[in-house]
Amino acid sequence: MGGSVSGADAPAPSGRRRASHHGIRDNEYALISTAGMLWRVHRTTSSHALAWDELRTYGPLLRFDPHPLPRGDHPGHGVWCGATDVHG
Structure with missing residues (x-):
């Protein structure tokens, strides 16, 4: 990288x-x-799992989430979490 x-x-x-x-x-x-290369950090199995290239528009859930308050679905305010390295 x-x-x-x-x-x-x-x-x-x-x-x-x-x-x-x-x-x-x-x-x-x-x-x-x-x-x-960036590694996608996301759930792969759950009722809320997203496709690898889909932004999460529900939030905010975490500190860096760009979603406005209150917590909920906010189209236009998506987040995609990734990493440059994977540690076991």
């Missing part, structure tokens, strides 16, 4: 000011090379 850029050196992504309002710190941002 390509190198990452620290939050202090990274260009400000759109919505960064809004994200900081929700407690996301500058050092929690990283740019990831598009040449690498």
Whole structure:
């Protein structure tokens, strides 16, 4: 995977000011090379399982979820969780 850029050196992504309002710190941002592989982190069996390429629009459930309150289905506010490495 390509190198990452620290939050202090990274260009400000759109919505960064809004994200900081929700407690996301500058050092929690990283740019990831598009040449690498991302692993999808999601449930594969449940009554709420999504396709591998489908965004979860129900939330917020976790700290970084982009969904507005109250918790519920919010079309247009989806999240896709992934990782650059898998640890056993």
